[in-house]
Amino acid sequence: MEDLISNSLPGMRDLLPEEMGRFQLVEEHARRVFAQYGFAEIRTSILEPTELFARGIGDDTDIVGKEMYTFLDRSKRSVTLRPEATASVVRAYLQNAMYRSAGVTKLYYMGPMFRHEKKQKGRWRQFYQIGAEALGSDHPAIDAEMIEMALWLLKSLGVEAHLLLNSVGCRDCRPRYIDLLRSELNKCVTDLCEDCQRRASTNSLRVFDCKVERCQPFIETLPAISEHLCQECAEHFAKVKGCLDEAGIAYTFVPRLVRGLDYYIRTAFEIVSGELGAQNALAGGGRYDGLSEALGGPPVHALGFALGLDRLVMILPEEQSAKSQRKPELFLAYMGEAALIKVSEIARDLRHQGFSCYLDFSAGTMKSQLRMANKLGTRHVLIVGDDELARNVASIKCLDDSRQWEIAIPDIGAYLNRFRIPNS
Ligand SMILES: [Zn+2]
Ligand SMILES: [Zn+2]
Numbered sequence: 001m002e003d004l005i006s007n008s009l010p011g012m013r014d015l016l017p018e019e020m021g022r023f024q025l026v027e028e029h030a031r032r033v034f035a036q037y038g039f040a041e042i043r044t045s046i047l048e049p050t051e052l053f054a055r056g057i058g059d060d061t062d063i064v065g066k067e068m069y070t071f072l073d074r075s076k077r078s079v080t081l082r083p084e085a086t087a088s089v090v091r092a093y094l095q096n097a098m099y100r101s102a103g104v105t106k107l108y109y110m111g112p113m114f115r116h117e118k119k120q121k122g123r124w125r126q127f128y129q130i131g132a133e134a135l136g137s138d139h140p141a142i143d144a145e146m147i148e149m150a151l152w153l154l155k156s157l158g159v160e161a162h163l164l165l166n167s168v169g170c171r172d173c174r175p176r177y178i179d180l181l182r183s184e185l186n187k188c189v190t191d192l193c194e195d196c197q198r199r200a201s202t203n204s205l206r207v208f209d210c211k212v213e214r215c216q217p218f219i220e221t222l223p224a225i226s227e228h229l230c231q232e233c234a235e236h237f238a239k240v241k242g243c244l245d246e247a248g249i250a251y252t253f254v255p256r257l258v259r260g261l262d263y264y265i266r267t268a269f270e271i272v273s274g275e276l277g278a279q280n281a282l283a284g285g286g287r288y289d290g291l292s293e294a295l296g297g298p299p300v301h302a303l304g305f306a307l308g309l310d311r312l313v314m315i316l317p318e319e320q321s322a323k324s325q326r327k328p329e330l331f332l333a334y335m336g337e338a339a340l341i342k343v344s345e346i347a348r349d350l351r352h353q354g355f356s357c358y359l360d361f362s363a364g365t366m367k368s369q370l371r372m373a374n375k376l377g378t379r380h381v382l383i384v385g386d387d388e389l390a391r392n393v394a395s396i397k398c399l400d401d402s403r404q405w406e407i408a409i410p411d412i413g414a415y416l417n418r419f420r421i422p423n424s
Contacts, residue, residue, distance in 0.1 A: 011125030021324035056087030144243030
């Protein structure tokens, strides 16, 4: 067995059919909800120039510094598997000059992202995100609408979620705050973990991301950015909260909530679920007005969020998980080669009418075919044997109560249509 290439890379996994149902269910909900809010899908390339993330996320971040899948392609160019999608969406927005069209550009995406993270339960190096970006407005109402949309998506899936909210200031007020933060950090820098000591001088705001226990008492005493917002940021934040109140959306103000990425300004939020314990963030997002310029584009107001699919499917309520299991509407059982030709013909006809039909060509006895139908969760089996074939009828057997009755083969389509229960 050692010669067999039978294992995926560490941290990588296959999504098998049982799991795919739940992924598809979430994706279908997302497509519907995002369309309701006027968002259109964009699919950007998965492989990007490394420079995009170095500039768009920041060289000093863990993502860029430690976690990216970066390599030289065959033309010796440094390329990277995307670790997140916002930088790619903004790149596509700029490359296609979408800013020239009037109004707000509303885009959503779904797909795999790649980060070479430390191995951890429930964390994958190829993981899946669904996200949305709105480019072209700094109106506080769009911040609230974006949050509302993310929460509505989760609610439509039956997932209880709660909003954590903060404002992280802007390019005017944040530098002043960071000076203050830095001077406070210098007072306790020797007590902090190695990462925090580095952050204290390079990127002080990231101290708030630290999970090391001995840093926590010091982090708690640091000043919060929300107390040092400029007039405009304070007003923007007040209006976002006002819009959320209007929409009846509850939130917890978390003054120490900062996004890990440089280009975030003003509104920052996380959506958490109580059902995941300590690692309970389902989605995170906020405003990133500075990103377009960081990528060499014009100034563009923008905001977005990303939602982790791998964790979301784990906490889908039971009734939603059940819905995601697609069962064939009809299992077609047959005895003998002549009957197989007939059931193939019936299946073809029914499929063209929109029914899902399952034919198992390995099936042997009638008993084993019924067992197979049971395993698939099909409720009705259509049976054609020599006797039925001779009379041009089929038997329909209900697996719930074992009742069985006959239908003339030419009438099957019309009969099933009359009793049709939509599958989803
Ligand atoms: Zn400000
Ligand atoms: Zn620390």
